[in-house]
Amino acid sequence: MSVLELENGIVHTELAKINQELAPLNIYLDNWKFTSTHEVSYLLNKNLLDESERETVLRFYDTFLKQLMLETGVVSRDLLVLHPDDSYIDIHLQKFSTFHIHNDQEGRYVADGECIFGFVLPDRTQVKLTLQAGDYLNIPANTEHWFNLTKAKRLKTIRYFTFTKEWITEYTDRAIAPTFQLPELSANLAVAD
Numbered sequence: 265m266s267v268l269e270l271e272n273g274i275v276h277t278e279l280a281k282i283n284q285e286l287a288p289l290n291i292y293l294d295n296w297k298f299t300s301t302h303e304v305s306y307l308l309n310k311n312l313l314d315e316s317e318r319e320t321v322l323r324f325y326d327t328f329l330k331q332l333m334l335e336t337g338v339v340s341r342d343l344l345v346l347h348p349d350d351s352y353i354d355i356h357l358q359k360f361s362t363f364h365i366h367n368d369q370e371g372r373y374v375a376d377g378e379c380i381f382g383f384v385l386p387d388r389t390q391v392k393l394t395l396q397a398g399d400y401l402n403i404p405a406n407t408e409h410w411f412n413l414t415k416a417k418r419l420k421t422i423r424y425f426t427f428t429k430e431w432i433t434e435y436t437d438r439a440i441a442p443t444f445q446l447p448e449l450s451a452n453l454a455v456a457d
């Protein structure tokens with residue numbers, strides 16, 4: 265279940281209400297649950313996946329999300345697997361855990377685990393969106409956001425790309441609202457060096 269927290273402490277869990285709050289940014293959230301095969305359930309329960317296992321999971325979801333990929337002009341996708349068993353996890357998190365934008369839309373389907381996105385609304389207040397398995401989020405290109413893991417420190421997410429040009433991450437100098445700063449991030453960074 266996705267949860268949207270506003271800087272004033274209000275919390276929304278209804279999809280329609282969350283989409284209403286994010287509408288000024290043209291961000292779209294949905295939730296689809298697909299019944300996994302035994303093989304895919306087994307793979308989603310693993311902490312890390314090798315390339316062929318990631319491809320098996322991607323092909324499984326392709327069968328359900330083909331229409332979405334066509335409608336949103338997706339030309340490629342990958343499966344990002346984040347878990348503390350991956351010695352590079354803190355490098356991945358450092359890349360995305362401060363405000364940034366991309367030159368492509370950010371279509372993300374959460375297949376396993378959970379994650380957090382932060383956004384800034386037109387009134388300059390910030391919001392924090394927690395996604396769980398089954399959630400699909402689409403962030404238009406050039407939309408300021410940050411990303412991190414929850415305390416579960418586990419995520420398998422499909423990333424959909426709409427062009428083959430280099431996917432660029434550009435950092436903005438906006439500070440994350442104190443309300444949403446994640447104390448454990450420093451713990452992650454401590455591990456990083």
Ligand SMILES: CSCCC(=O)/C(O)=C/O
Nearest residue numbers: 344360372379410411421
């Ligand atoms: C949930 S996708 C993993 C991180 C990523 O690709 C990104 O752009 C986060 O902002």
Ligand SMILES: [Fe+2]
Nearest residue numbers: 360364366411
């Ligand atoms: Fe990003």
Ligand code: NI
Nearest residue numbers: 366370409411
């Ligand atoms: Ni992103």
